[in-house]
Amino acid sequence: MMHAPQSAVGLPRRMRHLEVDHRGYPVIATVDRSTEGVDFGAVSERRKLVLAAFDWCAVCGMPFADEPRRQSVYDNGPLPSALTSGEAPVHEVCALYAAQVCPYLFSPRSRLGDDMRKGTVRDPVMRFAGFRSTSAVTARESQLQPGVHTLHFEHRGQADEFSYRSPEEIRDRFADVLAREKDLPVSDPEGALIRPFSRLDEGGEVTGAALVAGAAFAKDVFAMPGLEPFRGKHHLTVAGLMLKGTEEEIREFSDGSQDEAFGAVGPWVLERTGQFPLALQRWRARGQGMVRRPAPPPPPGPGRTVAKNAPCPCGSGRKARRCHPSGLAG
Structure with missing residues (x-):
C-alpha cells in the first residue's frame, strides 16, 4: 500500500x-x-x-x-x-x-x-x-x-x-x-498511444503497438512474462511493414485498423522516421536482417511485359530478349 x-x-x-x-x-x-x-x-x-x-x-x-x-x-x-x-x-x-x-x-x-x-x-x-x-x-x-x-x-x-x-x-x-x-x-499520434496505455482496462493493445513499431525484433522478447499472447507471426509481419513498407502502405494499415493504438502507431512511426528512441533504433536495425524486402514490380517493356521472342518495341527489328533484355524505360 x-x-x-x-x-x-x-x-x-x-x-x-x-x-x-x-x-x-x-x-x-x-x-x-x-x-x-x-x-x-x-x-x-x-x-x-x-x-x-x-x-x-x-x-x-x-x-x-x-x-x-x-x-x-x-x-x-x-x-x-x-x-x-x-x-x-x-x-x-x-x-x-x-x-x-x-x-x-x-x-x-x-x-x-x-x-x-x-x-x-x-x-x-x-x-x-x-x-x-x-x-x-x-x-x-x-x-x-x-x-x-x-x-x-x-x-x-x-x-x-x-x-x-x-x-x-x-x-x-x-x-x-x-x-x-x-x-x-x-x-x-503519441497522445493516441498514451491515452489507452494509462487506462486501468488496458489489455495489451499498446504492447501490440510497441511490438509492431519494432520491439518485435528485440532478441528473446517473446520469452518475457506477459508476452505469451503476442507470440506468432502476426506482429512480426506488421513490424516488417512498419520497417520496410511505403508511407502509403503504412497509412493504409493504420487507417484500416479498428484498434486505437494500432491506428496511431503507423503515424507515430512515420513522424519519428530517423529520430526513433535509441533502444527502438537498435531493435529496428536488427529487424533489417530479419525482414525480406518485397520484390519490386516488373518494369514495363521488352523482357518483362513483352514476350522475349517478340519484336522489340523500340523499333530496332531485333527480338526483345536480345535488344532490351532487362526492360525498356518508360
Missing part, C-alpha cells in the same frame, strides 16, 4: 492523466493493472517493453523529451560510464513524488512484499542518478526464474544525482522541481 494520501503531496502535472485506484492513488505506468484491482508491487514486463519502445517514464508514462532520466542505484561506489538496471527510468519530478508516497522509497525500514523478493529491506540511503539517454534495452534471463527473461535498461551520459535517507531531505528539491515543471511535447 502507499504511504500517504495523494492529496498530501503535490501532484506533478504530467501525472494528472493517470487513472487512480479506489484509494485515490495514481496508478503508475509500470505496474500491472485491471478493472478488478491494481497491484503496486507487481511490475509488468510487457508494460516495461512499451516504456522502452516509446521512451516513456515508468511513473507517468509520458515522454522524456530533453529531460534527463533518473535511475535508482543500489551501489555506493562511483558510477560506471554505462549503468544497467532491471528497472525502467523515470523523470526527476516523478522520482521525487514517488519517494514521498511509496512506502518502499519512503522509509529505510520498508520491506518489499512481492513473492520473489519478500522481506528485502530498503537500502538506508536511496540514490538516484540522472542520465542523458537510454542507449540500449535488452531482454536477459532472470537469475530468480531460469528460462524467464526480463528487460534491462542501459543508460549513458551521466548528468547528476541526488540521494536521501528520508523524504524530509528532498522536500525542498521536490518543491523546486515541481515549480519549474514544463509541459512535455506530445504529438497527436
Whole structure:
C-alpha cells in the first residue's frame, strides 16, 4: 500500500492523466493493472517493453523529451560510464513524488512484499542518478526464474544525482522541481498511444503497438512474462511493414485498423522516421536482417511485359530478349 494520501503531496502535472485506484492513488505506468484491482508491487514486463519502445517514464508514462532520466542505484561506489538496471527510468519530478508516497522509497525500514523478493529491506540511503539517454534495452534471463527473461535498461551520459535517507531531505528539491515543471511535447499520434496505455482496462493493445513499431525484433522478447499472447507471426509481419513498407502502405494499415493504438502507431512511426528512441533504433536495425524486402514490380517493356521472342518495341527489328533484355524505360 502507499504511504500517504495523494492529496498530501503535490501532484506533478504530467501525472494528472493517470487513472487512480479506489484509494485515490495514481496508478503508475509500470505496474500491472485491471478493472478488478491494481497491484503496486507487481511490475509488468510487457508494460516495461512499451516504456522502452516509446521512451516513456515508468511513473507517468509520458515522454522524456530533453529531460534527463533518473535511475535508482543500489551501489555506493562511483558510477560506471554505462549503468544497467532491471528497472525502467523515470523523470526527476516523478522520482521525487514517488519517494514521498511509496512506502518502499519512503522509509529505510520498508520491506518489499512481492513473492520473489519478500522481506528485502530498503537500502538506508536511496540514490538516484540522472542520465542523458537510454542507449540500449535488452531482454536477459532472470537469475530468480531460469528460462524467464526480463528487460534491462542501459543508460549513458551521466548528468547528476541526488540521494536521501528520508523524504524530509528532498522536500525542498521536490518543491523546486515541481515549480519549474514544463509541459512535455506530445504529438497527436503519441497522445493516441498514451491515452489507452494509462487506462486501468488496458489489455495489451499498446504492447501490440510497441511490438509492431519494432520491439518485435528485440532478441528473446517473446520469452518475457506477459508476452505469451503476442507470440506468432502476426506482429512480426506488421513490424516488417512498419520497417520496410511505403508511407502509403503504412497509412493504409493504420487507417484500416479498428484498434486505437494500432491506428496511431503507423503515424507515430512515420513522424519519428530517423529520430526513433535509441533502444527502438537498435531493435529496428536488427529487424533489417530479419525482414525480406518485397520484390519490386516488373518494369514495363521488352523482357518483362513483352514476350522475349517478340519484336522489340523500340523499333530496332531485333527480338526483345536480345535488344532490351532487362526492360525498356518508360
